[in-house]
Amino acid sequence: MNLRALMLCSGFALVALSPAAHARLSAPETKMVATVDAEYERSVALLEKLVNQNSGTMNFPGVKTVGDMMREELEPLGFKVEWLDMSKAGRAGHLVAKKAGKKGSKKLLLIAHLDTVFEEDSPFQTFVRNGDEAVGPGAGDDKGGMVVIVSALRAMQAAGTLKDAAIEIHMTGDEEDAGDPIDITRAPLIAAGKIADVALDFEGLSIEDGKDMGVISRRSSNSWKLEVSGVTGHSSLIFDSTYGDGAVFELARILHRFRTELPEQNLTFNVGLVAGGQEASLDADGVRVSAKGKTNIIAGVAVARGDFRTLSEEQSARVREKMIAIAAASAPKTKATISFDPGSYPAMAPTDGNKALLAHLNTVNRDLGLAEQPALDPLKRGAGDISFVANDVDGLVGLGAYSKGDHAPGETVDLTSIRRQAKRAAILMTRLSRGK
Known part of the structure; x- marks a missing residue:
């Protein structure tokens, strides 16, 4: 024809x-x-x-x-x-x-x-x-x-x-x-x-x-939120046994490991919003952030939001497990919690x-x-x-x-x-x- x-x-x-x-x-x-x-x-x-x-x-x-x-x-x-x-x-x-x-x-x-x-x-x-x-x-x-x-x-x-x-x-x-x-x-x-x-x-x-x-x-659309806390104090004491790495360095560690360890076929992931400092918080809709801090204060709080997209629910579950494990491997004197939006596609x-x-x-x-x-x-x-x-x-x-x-x-x-x-x-x- x-x-x-x-x-x-x-x-x-x-x-x-x-x-x-x-x-x-x-x-x-x-x-x-x-x-x-x-x-x-x-x-x-x-x-x-x-x-x-x-x-x-x-x-x-x-x-x-x-x-x-x-x-x-x-x-x-x-x-x-x-x-x-x-x-x-x-x-x-x-x-x-x-x-x-x-x-x-x-x-x-x-x-x-x-x-x-x-x-x-x-x-x-x-x-x-x-x-x-x-x-x-x-x-x-x-x-x-x-x-x-x-x-x-x-x-x-x-x-x-x-x-x-x-x-x-x-x-x-x-x-x-x-x-x-x-x-x-x-x-x-x-x-x-x-x-x-x-x-x-x-x-x-x-x-x-x-x-x-x-x-x-x-592909799916899955949103996540990462919340990190650390010990705040004078910047001259960062990395010691009392104050540890601070929240922003811990956030950076986690995001870097996402970038280097998560990639696989049909997966994309993104960080869309980041903030950290002496104070940091997201609004109720999760689309705006406020932060306050000084250069000589160790950041005590850091937050990030992003998404990831997969081709199957099995892949989504696997990626979530990897992200949770990476976030859980906390640097000294820090703690990170990652959560996933239940409204994902x-x-x-x-x-x-x-x-x-x-x-x-x-x-x-x-x-x-x-x-x-x-x-x-x-x-x-x-x-x-x-x-x-x-x-x-x-x-x-x-x-x-x-x-x-x-x-x-x-x-x-x-x-x-x-x-x-x-x-x-x-x-x-x-x-x-x-x-x-």
Whole structure:
């Protein structure tokens, strides 16, 4: 099957379908492709509407409003939609939409998120289109993904394949900054994963060297806090048998050993915040630090915060054990305690089931006349909500729109990728729901 050459447009890789691309598609699948194309401008208009409504994680009314917008799209497609309030966990809530489908259909779990990193006080607030690109807060992450879901479902409805599909959609309201405790904020998603047959995550498409990539794994995100105490006193007495090494030198010893002893494949670790002195403390959110001291006073207190990311829960456990052992080997007259945030995101390992799903997607790509999507290096992708169900169900990530500059002013989405991704998703979901 012929494949047109990759075309570059304003930094985006665009893949066009060849004239013979649909030869292996069924009649309903051909209808899906035509519907996605016919409704392109409708999809762009929906994206503009979503982006122009601020939904920074902490803008609870804004997140809820975006949820209401999605309700308006999903209910006409036959979904029963529910808003799950999460105010007790300090967040807005989640949108959950369910459709039972035909008895015996494979249960599909679709995952996206309503919130963005751009809060109400951000100067970056408005959708601006420039041809087949658009700039706007969350235009790619993840409002572009939500539009892909709607476009794919509309195509399935037009082709008559949606009515029999069993689908549950979870659009979380705090993916960018999860509420606490996370075992409450993610309980509905985890429960859905336990009964699903397949999980599909509609965060952004990954592209490497002009090629669309398939994502079958995501690394964990684990936060840690290191607290060190020592004996404070006059600096002229440091390192003697009474005063020892001081808190800052002990902190430096531990961080140096992390750097030299922790490295292994698929692991990254970072120190994001450090302070020490006669006094040092973190704020309640753990994102600001205050310290006081003098050059001639031995530091009595030191603190540090950071994260580490792994490809499996077994790797996470091993890294924690190493960090605890390093911190426990205290220098003279010091004591260190390391703790780990219970709100960490688990890993999504590259299982055989996930690889099989990517093979299914590549069959869809072949039938659409699109290039195969190789598996993305997990080091190229951060943590996400699908990881909470990864131990219970096979999954794929990256079914949303392609964008660049995410999480920063100027976030830009490739609007044409919505069509490409919606076609893939509609056909893949139809085939999976029928057990093909």
